[in-house]
Amino acid sequence: MGHAPKSITLGEEHRAGPEIRALGSKASVVGVSGVALAAILSFGGFLGGSPEHFFKSWLFAFLTILTICMGSLFFVMIQHATKAGWSASIRRMAEHVTSNLQWIWILFLPFFFLVLVGDGGKVWHWMDPAHVDPIIEGKAGFLNVPFWTVRAVIYFVVFFAASKFFVGTSVAQDASGDPRLTLKMQKWVPGFIVLFALSLTFAAFDWAMSLEAHWFSTMFGVNLLAMSFCGFFSLFCVMTFVVQRQGKMLNEVTQEHWQDMGKLLFGLGIVFHAYIGFSQYMLIWYANIPEETTWYLARVAGPWAPWMWFLVFGHFFVPFVLLLTKHTKRCKPVMTAIAVWMLLAHAVDVYLLIMPTVPAEALANASDWADFAAGARSGSIDVGYQPQLTDLLLLIGFFGFLVSGICRSMTKAPLVAARDPRISEALAFENM
């Protein structure tokens, strides 16, 4: 690797310009107006909006961007854990996403507020005393409001601390160039990975799985991790494209890196995700135990079915075929187009995780599959199928917040970890 320089001399092409700043401001405006509009619709009762739907929709939008940020944290940590050289020049871009974990808890405050005023049952039915039955009562040691709140605080503390540590230390290295900072991150990263894995798993249980408090799946945490991969690696490609369009980072993120970003999206975001999703679905379908099938019945028997099919083809088969060849992965516009598509698929994936509801009583009374499916399609059985403008507004709004957060982070620190000791390896990196 002798031919690449040992470090990068920071120039204009490594710093966010006025375009990024402008994009950040625009994105904040989009964020605020999206949320405001959604709130008006929901609390004013326009277009079928309701406060209940608003909060659930909020949870969907929140988890969509939270998974992306968690995916970025995971990526950054893995680079340190494996002492990766190839990624040293692109890691900072990921860190700009990770840094959002320092403020993302703010978007969760409405839920804390909701729970505080005793209205948590609007989103998580087990919090509503009227819904408590012997099974939920049996879970009270875990599913109770105080413990749930404490756990949520712990997750955010872990995310905050990890983000602060890895982004902060990396940025500090820009100034000092001290390789000991790299060693420091290497030293602490395994511990952070353990904390991260547990936080992600239980956050998945608390916020998504407990939406149907009866239902359970040991795979659920892994599933959310797989979703995080997809969300993050898609966004990674898109944001890199945007930055490079402004003539920045052209020498640091090469076609070789693009190919590898594509491989990661392909391998982890698409194939691994499908593997986990398929395993969970297949095992539940095959054993056909009523306690478990309910969750999927609500998703495959009624109006949600086309959405599930969309995931099968849009989240797996089509991108799988497209990304098999290296030619798509090495072509930035094509790769970016696929990544935009995958971001959409990711949002649908989260939407299907959060929005459908299991009509326990109707399932118990239904005579057969066709009976249930017909009822769900006609609307006489409620499977939570109410796609609303609110969902889209909140999704766009939250993406606005995320983009503005990324842009703000980019204006604070360079776009590349210029003095990372492995930067020369990254610059000289070749796939073939």
Add this chain to the structure above:
Amino acid sequence: MVLAMSSIDTNTVWEIPGERAPLVDNHDSLSTVTSEVLQAAESPKPPLGWYIALSVSSLLASMFGLMIGYLFFTGVGVWGNANPVMWGFPIVNFVFWVGIGHAGTLISAILFLFRQKWRTAINRFAEAMTIFAVVCAGTFPGIHVGRVWLAYWLFPIPNQMEMWPQFRSPLLWDVFAVSTYFTVSLLFWYLGMVPDLATMRDRANTKLKALGYGLFSLGWRGSTRHWHRYERAYLLLAALATPLVLSVHSVVSFDFAVSQLPGWHTTIFPPYFVAGAVFGGFAMVVTLAVPARQIWGLKNFITMRHLENMNKVILLTGSIVGYAYSMEFFIAWYSQAPYESFVFVNRATGQHAWAYWIMIFCNVVSPQLFWFRKCRTSIPIMMFVVMCVNVGMWFERFVIVLSLEQDFLPSSWAYFTPSWVDWAMLVGSFGLFFTLFLLFIRFLPVIAIAEVKTVMPEADPHDPRGGALEHHDDHDDSGKEQTA
């Protein structure tokens, strides 16, 4: 920066960020690599230890054969299998050996795709180990079909009676998954060995050797065109083998997880089994690598850094396994399904609680030692841990299978007792495994010679030792051009 590689012992597991410690120690040229690696296969007489080990293991392998004969002549009643534990040791041993067979392809395929260059020193014998482990694994379901003369019914062969296997059974999927895995692993192993076989052919000192190695080296002459095709094929096989690493043990997990049995039916089984398999497989690689590098003087290739890396993988996969155990336990309670909770509490406190706690100690507790570099780099400690893992991973499958012991009908509850044939077969399968492995060490290149050479500085055209002109790097002030 004043830190410099040159001031540091190269056999250290330390690596200063920005520098990469050499993967092969104490080598100034490529020429000695071949002779050092082939020493085990080319020396006129193997060490006495090899003869002793081969005698013991082939004796045990013969016992395995004898037991199989006894089984065939007498029937499956010779095993401890009895209602409700209708498959005891045979399935435990099957899953155990398939698991061992995971590390090889993981190292050769997945680590290859991840560009982990250190894999070159260990991939060859890890792959060999994979193949031998799958041979042992395949034996158990093969002889557990009751009427062995109809074992070919496992395969969907068209016949006049229109008798087809049950395609909805995961046991049949196993037939496909394991045989595909075996085929691809074998191809991968063999393909990677072709250049080295040619090397052995060229160095052969007897006609027989020249003929044998010549036959299997497929006329390899090392031309650029050969290399070009070889590398393409290698990459393709790596890409094909990668999903197989996941699929084969996922399908094995389906044997249990598609059922409706508490303790078996749980959605995390596929990735948990895969992680467990990699865990057990790596432990076996370390188990074999440590004595092998000692006896045949391979310490320059399988350095402490290699061992440390493997121990890190063991820590990681062991933690994933621990995570899966905890998730199972937690969800068993969370589900509030009384049977599910019963099974898990029973595992920990019931009549086979000792097996459960052996499993927990070996698989979850003992690898925690690997959080400390001192333990990762200490031969006695790592041998202790990997031995624990070898035992623990066998017990994991034992614990899972023994969930059958107390089924839905309390009147059939019993204490599962393996028969002496069960034990003899378990020990015998180890005999078969080690026999094959010892023969491999004696007759084939234990380390991928050609591949190891590619990760040495002499193969790097940008390195002065690889023929590059001394370059002038303004920033290079770290004394990078150390000699290894």
